[in-house]
Each structure stands twice: as structure tokens, then as C-alpha cells.
Amino acid sequence: MEKTIKVGLPQGLHASNAAALVERASHFKADVHLKKGNSIINVKSILGLMSIVLKLGDEVQLTAEGPDEKEAIAAIEDFLAHT
Template structure:
């Protein structure tokens, strides 16, 4: 099964290089396969270049998908980060 959640990004500067790096580092900690979707483009959530290529800005709608043993936790934590609810080190 796959867990999917669509959210509006509320990071002040969007997913610029530092935030994208934090996102990828956190995504790599999960065993699940993670995808980030914007418009019709789907990229690997564990790929810094892939994420940056989406040009995700504050206010954009994105979908985070995860499939694997820790998919629920992965989607919950990664979407909370994109919504500025939690910060990663």
C-alpha cells in the first residue's frame, strides 16, 4: 500500500537548497520509497537535484507519497516539515 498526502508548502523560502537538503537527509532515514509530486512531475524524495528541479515555493501545492515499512511515519514527518510545523537539524 502507499500513503499519499497533499499539502500547501508554508516554508518561508520554499524548498530552497538548505531546506531541500534537510528534507533529503530526513527522507534518507526512512526505508520507504518517497516521491514528491508537483503539477504532473514526480521526483524521488531522496534526490536533492530532483527536489530542486521542482522549484517548490511557499504556497505551492505538493503531494508526498511513500511506500514501504515506515510509509505512514515518513509522510507525516516530511509533510509536517513542508508545512513549517517541525524543523530538522
């Protein structure tokens, strides 16, 4: 499953909300990845998230594969678009 979303985090992605995002993503069995430009990272990896710069208004593509992929995409989208 794939979905393109726009980042709505007012301060972008920083250490504390990256840790919260990893925690949220880790509740799902699905493999979840985020693509920005040429970079693709595992959303369950704090190092991966810290290596990518996400700012307010950036468009990213989420992909998930696994038994709860729809729920995983919805939860990650909710976090990145509305937190």
C-alpha cells in the same frame, strides 16, 4: 499512502533546506515521492528536489510506500508545512 499538503516554507525550497529534507527522508525505508503538476521526484534525491520549484502556498502530493510510510509522510509533511 498518499497525502496532499500545502508548502509552508516562507522562502520556498532552496538548496540548504532541500539538503535537510533529503537527510530527513533518508532515515526512512519507504520510497517517498513528491508530485507537483506533471513532475514527480524522489524526495531522497537532492537533484530531484533542486529540479522542482516549491514556493510558499504550493500544493503538492506526497506518496510513500514501504514499512514506515506513515512515519515518512508525517515527517516530510512536517518539514514542508511548518519549517
